[in-house]
Amino acid sequence: MIQIDRGLCIECGLCAGICEFHEISMSAEGPAFLNQNCCDCGHCLAVCPQGAISMPQCDMGSVREYDPKTFDVEPERLLNMIRFRRSTRKFQNRSVPQDAIVQLLQAGRYSPTACNNQDVRYVVVHQEKDMVLDKLWEGLLAHARTIGDQELEERCRQYRQTGVDTLTYGCSHLIFILSGRQLNGGIAACSIELMAHAMGLGALYLGYGERAVAASPELQRYLGLSDECQLCAILCVGYPAVTWHRTVPRNALQVSWR
Missing domain, CATH: 3.40.109.10 (NADH Oxidase)
Structure with a gap:
């Protein structure tokens, strides 16, 4: 289940829009959590720009804020x-x-x-x-x-x-x-x-x-x-006991574009 901090929530509706199981509905009071089919995926927590959503049953200490310098790979x-x-x-x-x-x-x-x-x-x-x-x-x-x-x-x-x-x-x-x-x-x-x-x-x-x-x-x-x-x-x-110096060839890509 999730908890929504009303003091942080800006009622943008992103959490409701991202939920695959429609566990969050928007009302005049803001988002409401139904708690019927939630799979604890955390998408709502991850998409919230305000950090208003938490999952108290999970290890919130493992959550990391997105930082392009340390997260992105070219x-x-x-x-x-x-x-x-x-x-x-x-x-x-x-x-x-x-x-x-x-x-x-x-x-x-x-x-x-x-x-x-x-x-x-x-x-x-x-x-x-x-x-x-x-x-x-x-x-x-x-x-x-x-x-x-x-x-x-x-x-x-x-x-x-x-x-x-x-x-x-x-x-x-x-x-x-x-x-x-x-x-x-x-x-x-x-x-x-x-x-x-x-x-x-x-x-x-x-x-x-x-x-x-x-x-x-x-x-x-x-x-x-x-x-x-x-x-x-x-x-x-x-620990490998060999050092590689280059990549190796592979067969051509096999794909059908339909």
Whole structure:
């Protein structure tokens, strides 16, 4: 729900106009909050030029006033960052501090979710990484046998024999991203991966890890998966042990203008 400070409100009607669910109506006394279908999206709070709207049930201390100097990113610079990011498969042998991981997760926290569900949660593995890595390889072996992929089976056997990790590549942390909606988790993963690049960290989408979890009831229980809480993505995160010097080519844009 929202609260409207009548002393600050100038009755401009912007809050009523921006509300997708028509939770605010304008009257002779000014805006009135109906409190029937509000999803706490905060659009009314963000659009109010006077700062007259608050959401007392939320952390108002996290609200930031718009400042073009610190908020705006030039389009070409953003596009260049997206061009320059690379999947990391060589990590340094050092841990990422927990406060840096929290900063990464904040990028996921502020990513959009349908109807402001905010239904994305995370399992961050660091202390138990060796155990989880073994279980991932076991699940991947089960997956390989199910689909008859002999090359992948051999890769799993090589890990058992040598301990050389060609799955997570010695990353510092594994971030399991969970949600009831695949798209919500996928958007959060994208934000986290780009934030990692901005922080000088490396990240890798672990597609094989998702297949391993799908083949491992033990890992599914460990992560707390259910029909309402699905695995959307796994990110390997750490300090990259490689330096990139340029972008790489990509196929031509495929688009139909209708």
